[in-house]
Amino acid sequence: MMPDLWVQALSLPALSVTTPYTLRMNLARLLRTSEPAEAAIISGLRSDIPASAFLAGYQVAMRAVDSSLSPEQWACLCVSEKGLRSLSEMSTCIDNGVISGRKSHAMLADSGMDWLYIIARDQSDLVCRRVKAGEQGVSVLPSDPAQPVVPELAHHALEFNEAHVDSHFHCADAHNEINKPFRYHEDVMTILAFSGWCLRMSDSASDQSKLVTVMQALAGGYRMSSKGYCLEQLNAFEALAEELMTVAAALPAAAADYWQRDRRLLVMGQKARSIIRQRLELSAH
The missing domain is CATH 2.40.110.10 (Butyryl-CoA Dehydrogenase, subunit A, domain 2)
Structure with a gap:
């Protein structure tokens, strides 16, 4: 079942990168009142296009670079x-x-x-x-x-x-403290925001129980203090990526066009995540 806050977000008007002030103020309110993963999801649930979801997710991830960054600032x-x-x-x-x-x-x-x-x-x-x-x-x-x-x-x-x-x-x-960890935070916040957008665009958002479940699994294990993937988080990310691709394949035409163009953002990190997986699996044995 979809959480009540998600259902409420779906009932609200869409936010857009084309109206950045409104997007900024709504995201600032989320950053003040919600956990980071929830802020990314709800931002996605309220986004009109993937670019709006990506910008919001990216700004949530930037708080892992500097936790003192004002919620209103990008x-x-x-x-x-x-x-x-x-x-x-x-x-x-x-x-x-x-x-x-x-x-x-x-x-x-x-x-x-x-x-x-x-x-x-x-x-x-x-x-x-x-x-x-x-x-x-x-x-x-x-x-x-x-x-x-x-x-x-x-x-x-x-x-x-x-x-x-x-x-x-x-x-x-900075490489170990910011550059390497940021790849993880950006990955997670972006896919959660994209997933929220996909739910908004779906003709049957209320029926996407598996997508909701895997979103919650990834969000539940996320910690902004983390320095990168653990094996459990990597598995959760890949499970969400797989389900997201399945749900997105049935999006209405206009949304599907946006998805086909912008889903490559998720693909770009596949090689790096594959290397991370090899390292994590070797260290687990």
Whole structure:
């Protein structure tokens, strides 16, 4: 049976990335009153398209990067650099509180984000510092042609020219403390939000008992303090992914078109999750 809060969410008007202020305020209220996984699910249940669900789920996941981030504020994590094959080759650097370099992907960097969380080199260490979006020394570069998935959430390259970092946030060992764990948090929050959207779009949402059950299983084991997947959470994620694909195959035509385009977001992490599974299974024996 679907929880009462989910049923209530389905009865409310849809939220959309095209009306970001309304989406922001509703998500802020959820972040203040709900556990993270529930916030992601309910945001998905109220989303009009997958991009709206993804943005909400991503913002929930960003609270694993910085738990003090205000519920009303949006942020993105900036790691990628063009041609980067290993984090040891990262060229973006921080020196005396200013950051210089270039990042190749930052969601809604030209509008919508309040903070940019940047993983960069500080001498021989990788650290994470944050910079205000629009800070002097931060340039949003012209975007490439729209990305094939969630094009409503434009990703831009960023150039930093001695932009001052915020003194209130600093994380050392950023690869192990933020970069690796964030993959897990983003995975879980995104698939829960997508699943909520899929329920909203389904012609028979009240009949999707198996989807509801596997959503609850993944959400029930989620902890924002986690540093990554355990085998139980990985199994729960894959069970939800399988059921989500089954339910989505029967979506009405308009929703199915969105799903076929944007479901690749879930596929992108399959290789990494396969490697994680091998490691977890080896350590279990």
